[in-house]
Structure formats: C-alpha cells, structure tokens
Amino acid sequence: MPKDFQQLAWDATIEDDLRQIVRLAVREDLDRQQDWTTVALVGPDVQGRAALFARQPGVIAGLRAVPVVIDEMHAAIEFQPRANDGDQVPSGTIIAELAGTARDMLTCERPLLNLVGRLSGIATLTHEFVRRVVGTGARIYDTRKTIPGWRRLEKYAVRCGGGHNHRTGLFDAILIKDNHLTLAAEERISPADAVRRAREFANSLAANNVAANMPIEVEVDRLEQLDDVLRAEPDMVLLDNMGSDQLRAAVARRNELAPRIELEASGGVSLETVREIALTGVERISAGSLTHTARWLDMALDWLPPPGR
Numbered sequence: 001m002p003k004d005f006q007q008l009a010w011d012a013t014i015e016d017d018l019r020q021i022v023r024l025a026v027r028e029d030l031d032r033q034q035d036w037t038t039v040a041l042v043g044p045d046v047q048g049r050a051a052l053f054a055r056q057p058g059v060i061a062g063l064r065a066v067p068v069v070i071d072e073m074h075a076a077i078e079f080q081p082r083a084n085d086g087d088q089v090p091s092g093t094i095i096a097e098l099a100g101t102a103r104d105m106l107t108c109e110r111p112l113l114n115l116v117g118r119l120s121g122i123a124t125l126t127h128e129f130v131r132r133v134v135g136t137g138a139r140i141y142d143t144r145k146t147i148p149g150w151r152r153l154e155k156y157a158v159r160c161g162g163g164h165n166h167r168t169g170l171f172d173a174i175l176i177k178d179n180h181l182t183l184a185a186e187e188r189i190s191p192a193d194a195v196r197r198a199r200e201f202a203n204s205l206a207a208n209n210v211a212a213n214m215p216i217e218v219e220v221d222r223l224e225q226l227d228d229v230l231r232a233e234p235d236m237v238l239l240d241n242m243g244s245d246q247l248r249a250a251v252a253r254r255n256e257l258a259p260r261i262e263l264e265a266s267g268g269v270s271l272e273t274v275r276e277i278a279l280t281g282v283e284r285i286s287a288g289s290l291t292h293t294a295r296w297l298d299m300a301l302d303w304l305p306p307p308g309r
Helices: 012-030 036-041 063-072 102-132 151-160 178-186 191-204 223-231 244-257 274-278
Strands: 047-054 077-081 094-101 139-141 174-176 216-220 236-240 262-266 284-286 299-304
Touching: 012 063, 012 102, 012 151, 036 102, 047 102, 063 077, 063 094, 063 102, 077 102, 094 102, 102 139, 102 151, 102 274, 102 299, 174 191, 178 191, 178 216, 191 216, 191 223, 216 223, 223 236, 223 244, 236 244, 244 262, 244 274, 274 284
Parallel strands: 139 284, 174 216, 216 236, 236 262, 262 284
Antiparallel strands: 047 094, 047 299, 077 094
C-alpha cells in the first residue's frame, strides 16, 4: 500500500488550535468588556433553552467544537448534541440543544454559529465532490489553502465530508513543487535527481525520527518529465494543470513503468470537472476549493419555550 499523508481526527492538537481561535473571537466580540445589549436587557439569573438547527441540508461538522467554545468562554451552558459530525441532515434539523444562563447563551451565539456554519459548509461541499467521483476509484484530497489558524479544523471538516487530507503543513511530507524544481534546475538538478536527493535525505534520518517516514511527492507539469520521475520512485506524482487527455496518457505511462506509484491531479478542479478527471484513472484529486470557496451552511440558534409550556 503506498504511503499516504496523515489523516486528521479530532484530537488534543485540534482542540488547542480551537481554543486559540475562540480567544481571538472573544476579543473581537467583547474587547475585554461585556455584551452590553444583553446586560442591559437580560437579568443575571434568567435561564433559557435554545435549539441549534440547520436551515439548509448538508453535512454537519464542528459539533465536537461546541463544548470547547463553551468552556473557553466560561459559559454556564449545558450542551446536548442531537447529531454527530459527519451526519448528513435535511433542512430544519435540530442538531443540538443548549440550556443555561440566558446571558451566556446570547453572548456565545455568534462565535458558535460562525464555527459550526463554516466547518459544516466545508463538509457539505466535500461530500458533493466525493459523491461525484463514486465508482471511479479516485479519492478527493484537500490542500493547504486554508484560513490561517483554521487549518486543522478545516481539514477535520473535510474528513467529516468523506474527503482525505493532503499534507497538514511543511513538516509532515516532502512535496517537490515547481519552484523547488526551478531552483534545482539552476544547479543542473533534474526532477528525477531531486526525488533521489529527497529520498536519500529521508533515509539518512534516524529511524525514530517521524520525518524518516514522510511520503515523497513531486510535481510535474509536462508529460516529458514523467518517465524519469517515475523511475526515481517517489511515493506519488502530482500532475499539475493537465487536461484529461494528458492525464490519461500519464496514467498509461505510470501503469507501464511504475504501477505502484499513485498519481494526483491538481489544478482546475471543480464540481463540474471532477468526474471527468477521475475517469482518467488517477487515484488522487486535490482541490483547494474544498476550503477556499466553500459556502457556510446556514445555521440558527432559536430560543425554545420553557419545559411544560
């Protein structure tokens, strides 16, 4: 089985990223002061209940983040999820209920909706990409085109939508891109030689160094580069901005020379083009649009009547 990039699941690292994001969100909303509208109109002892629901159909992501938001904002709120991250829900579905101090619930409302709406939008768009390549054998991957600070959360949302994670950062894979190759060419280093150097470097690291097991991928934008690169045995080859005919030709050459090496198509990937790309035979399709053009899933927090009414 070829090497792959680390696939993210909810963990302490994602939670730590989230806490830092929430602290900034609190500063944006409160500026170390208070929610003066709520303080003026709602008494400190008033209790309330509210439903978090999806106004649109989609795939949910971010419910695991809600308790962290509540904790970080020191809110007296009980959270009861009615769905799970990764669930596909119809419009109007209540995905969680909250109960507690009314002041805290009103103050937490916008940061909470922003978080769940953003992540659910990414999961929903990813699900649609995945749906369109069903039966082709291709997998959908994200990129590093993420909001600064949100990367792990956004990649988690991609996983909730059924997609796969490309490298998380510069630390967990060797990806030899066009600018690396341009600089290498100035020293008469070919793309294939660059792959060999990267492999030698990774092999030189101590076996207990996590970097020693990094996948190695190289980007090519011309078919003429492919044969030599395949013979250098990277784990993956990224085919950049190639049309369908070129992708099919690349797959045929790979099948002949190095069938174990997986091919990734990138560039110009949209919902309209993704199935045609998948049908060329590539195993991987990476799309920055999963994160940088995803529309938020419309969410709302509506007050519920007290029990018994």
